[in-house]
Amino acid sequence: ELIARAYAMAMGGVPGPVVLSLPEDVLAMECAAPPVPATLPGALPPSPTDAARLAAMLRGAERPILLAGHAFDSPGGREALLGFAEAWQLPVAVSFRRQDLFPNTHPLYAGDLGLRNPDAQRAAFAEADLVLALGTRLTDITTQGWTWPAPGQRLAHVCAESRFLGWQFPAELAIAADARATIAALAGEAPAAPAGRKAWNARLRAIHLADCEVIPGRFPDGIAFAEVAKLVERVAAPDAIVTLDAGTFGAPFYRKAAWRPPQRLLAPVSGAMGFGMPAAVAAALRYPDRQVICALGDGGALMTGGELAVAVARGVPVKLLLSENGSYASIRIHQERAHPGRVSGTTLENPDFLRWCSAFRVPVLAVESEADLPKLEEALRAPGPMAAAIRTSLQAVLPKR
Incomplete structure (x- = not known):
């Protein structure tokens, strides 16, 4: 029963390791009890009401930004994220050290939320009129020391772990659901992008590319890595x-x-x-x-x-x-x-x-x-x-x- 429960915990919400501590003498004992199958939770979809509200918020946004987190850390997750961003024409920023979630060469890639983001990038992100946080816990580094999303910015937060919804940032829409199931629910809802979206996406992309430039430099004590x-x-x-x-x-x-x-x-x-x-x-x-x-x-x-x-x-x-x-x-x-x-x-x-x-x-x-x-x-x-x-x-x- 404990092993079955451990499997369920490991696979539920955000998958991760579980420690199962057993006395050494118990491990050496024989047990006649039949195996208990693990009950693995399925992906929790959003309610139709929440999906409709999220679609409406996205349609009304002039300068949205999609913040993608650990929930997309699988081949299928990356593919789903790319398809959703392209369908809705949403610029994508990734959470701390999740650069491989989204192709960095894509025109919609706006960079990452990590250590020492450039001032121009932080200022631009603060201008977003909707932050859609998908599959992320909104931790300290991703939120730039708990400063972003800024007060007054609209936030829609989707996370399978309900305890992280409203944990540090009150969200206008908080959805306790699987991130991939949520974007699947919006798959056929994408409208034509607003007139100003192309310029917004291009601006975020240009700021990111400027940060990618390597400034040539020579140092007497070795190579710049x-x-x-x-x-x-x-x-x-x-x-x-x-x-x-x-x-x-x-x-x-x-x-x-x-x-x-x-x-x-x-x-x-x-x-x-x-x-x-x-x-x-x-x-x-x-x-x-x-x-x-x-x-x-x-x-x-x-x-x-x-x-x-x-x-x-x-x-x-x-x-x-x-x-x-x-x-x-x-x-x-x-x-x-x-x-x-x-x-x-x-x-x-x-x-x-x-x-x-x-x-x-x-x-x-x-x-x-x-x-x-x-x-x-x-x-x-x-x-x-x-x-x-x-x-x-x-x-x-x-x-x-």
């Missing part, structure tokens, strides 16, 4: 899986590079370090025929980089890009902002990562400057595993004094 992110964008296979650890090195992968389903960008929404390498190994084991690229910092590598041994043992060709700047840079940035010049506990004394990766019998490459990037591109395009130790600039990310 945005150069590596753009290189990965170029060489990534159409169905590539890119995993990221937590850290400042990952920022250009979210903002400067573009991702298109079925490509996946797997990153820790929790911000916890140590995610990148285990995630890459798991992805490569699950999808052995897909290209898997892992980018991680030196701090994350020192935490869980040893999982490279599993990749070697199982023969999965993970590509490892190790950003080496000798610092817990995310924390260092906060130190420099609050207490300039007072560095405390954020400097790393790294091992020789080339020898470390070689000890796992993985081919290695040293990337010391921009002149080495063509060699890195060649290595990423070649079959088989590889690891690159990339001397990355800390100056490029620290606040300017």
Whole structure:
């Protein structure tokens, strides 16, 4: 019964893990009870009244924006989201670190709600006359520190978990329903887009594209990691899986590079370090025929980089890009902002990562400057595993004094 209940909890609302704690002696016992089938909940659709109200709100909006969240994190979910946005001509912004929900090259893609959004983008989002939040909990980073949607902005919030409706933001329309079932209910309701919608969509798109530009820069202490992110964008296979650890090195992968389903960008929404390498190994084991690229910092590598041994043992060709700047840079940035010049506990004394990766019998490459990037591109395009130790600039990310 407990196992059946755990399955139901794991699959209900937003799918996720469930911990089932049993005494060790109970696990060793034999049980004559018959198995209890799990009752898996189906997708909860909106009521006809709620669907009609939502359709009316969308028809009346001049400057809407669709905020897409975790509920679309499946192949069918991405396809449904794209079809809905195109039918209603809605600009789409994705919640924190969900860039792979919607093709970033699409004219309707307006960017993400993440860390340090540019002022022009935040100002434009604040002008929306309707925010349609679909399948997202509206957490602190996605809402830009609980500031968006702003007071006075109309909000329609659709979430399968009713406890998150009205949790921080009162919604004019709050629907406790499955996001995909909700847009399916509106599939045949899309009218012709209002006259001003094209200009609104184009404006949001232009702001996003301006933020994607990589400003050329040379630094004496290494490469700006945005150069590596753009290189990965170029060489990534159409169905590539890119995993990221937590850290400042990952920022250009979210903002400067573009991702298109079925490509996946797997990153820790929790911000916890140590995610990148285990995630890459798991992805490569699950999808052995897909290209898997892992980018991680030196701090994350020192935490869980040893999982490279599993990749070697199982023969999965993970590509490892190790950003080496000798610092817990995310924390260092906060130190420099609050207490300039007072560095405390954020400097790393790294091992020789080339020898470390070689000890796992993985081919290695040293990337010391921009002149080495063509060699890195060649290595990423070649079959088989590889690891690159990339001397990355800390100056490029620290606040300017």
